[in-house]
Amino acid sequence: MASPPTPSAAGTGREARTHASRTGCQENAAEAGAAQRFPELYAPGGPFAGPELQSLAADGLLARFHQHGYTLPGIPASPQLRARAAAGAVPAAIRQRVVAGRMTAAWIYGCAAEPDRLALLVDAKRRVSSLRGTRGCTLHEVKLGPFDVISLGGLMVSSPLRTALDIALHVEPERAVPALAGLLARPQQDVKLRLLVRAIEATPRVPHKRAALEKLALLAPAFVPRGAVDVEDPVDPPDGAQHVAEVLRVAHLESEL
Structure with missing residues (x-):
């Protein structure tokens, strides 16, 4: 009875590259999704009202950037x-x-x-x-x-x-x-x-x-x-x-x- 074929080194390399490529695409998609979910600037009305933005800033989740706007903490001006x-x-x-x-x-x-x-x-x-x-x-x-x-x-x-x-x-x-x-x-x-x-x-x-x-x-x-x-x-x-x-x-x- 013939034994099952073993994967060649070339095939293993292709599989590894394919997996890495898929992983990279998933990571890029995740980063893009995060960027869409968390915009750099927040102003009253989109998506939070002014009091909500003030509350988020008081909790340290946002930082006051200008008179009527906020940004995520750590984002350089x-x-x-x-x-x-x-x-x-x-x-x-x-x-x-x-x-x-x-x-x-x-x-x-x-x-x-x-x-x-x-x-x-x-x-x-x-x-x-x-x-x-x-x-x-x-x-x-x-x-x-x-x-x-x-x-x-x-x-x-x-x-x-x-x-x-x-x-x-x-x-x-x-x-x-x-x-x-x-x-x-x-x-x-x-x-x-x-x-x-x-x-x-x-x-x-x-x-x-x-x-x-x-x-x-x-x-x-x-x-x-x-x-x-x-x-x-x-x-x-x-x-x-x-x-x-x-x-x-x-x-x-x-x-x-």
């Missing part, structure tokens, strides 16, 4: 995550028509505390009247160029250079100077003091240019003496930071992070 949190606070109907800017953008980049109200920029080419009733937001009608906006976490955000320029020009010194220091201190933001000074000097017909330079002088008095600098090649940038970057031949952020 990142610009992408902050942008997603800000996007959740912007009405869906206008989310693709506005740009998070000024101190809201500074918070997204990790250079300022979360502001009480979202600062949203609206390009002057768009109609602003239909957005006037937006709650919890401050709208600013501005002129934006292609280099002034990036896509981050599902939200359009003013680029680091445009953010620094707007903060220097339009935000009071108590909040502006720390935020500018944070933006200038982070090399990944690609905001250089020399470029920012040039951008301010090159901005036409803005009444706050002198005050903006004085804010920068608080950070680098030797570089910005008496809040004024000489511009060798003055420009008249109709599209904001874009033309300043082109004149100075500085590559700047314009893609999704």
Whole structure:
């Protein structure tokens, strides 16, 4: 009587690889399922109400992330995550028509505390009247160029250079100077003091240019003496930071992070 065939080494290897592949697929599916069951951000109404979120945070199951949102403990804050949190606070109907800017953008980049109200920029080419009733937001009608906006976490955000320029020009010194220091201190933001000074000097017909330079002088008095600098090649940038970057031949952020 013939004895049963013994599995070859090749067959055993194939079986092992097949089993490992199935195990890996199962683990990936489990991780994907966990990610779907436990999203990174929780806001009132999806799937928990505000008091339930507060209770979960009190029990240590969630951590307070921003004014109206929570996240799982241990998840590091990142610009992408902050942008997603800000996007959740912007009405869906206008989310693709506005740009998070000024101190809201500074918070997204990790250079300022979360502001009480979202600062949203609206390009002057768009109609602003239909957005006037937006709650919890401050709208600013501005002129934006292609280099002034990036896509981050599902939200359009003013680029680091445009953010620094707007903060220097339009935000009071108590909040502006720390935020500018944070933006200038982070090399990944690609905001250089020399470029920012040039951008301010090159901005036409803005009444706050002198005050903006004085804010920068608080950070680098030797570089910005008496809040004024000489511009060798003055420009008249109709599209904001874009033309300043082109004149100075500085590559700047314009893609999704």
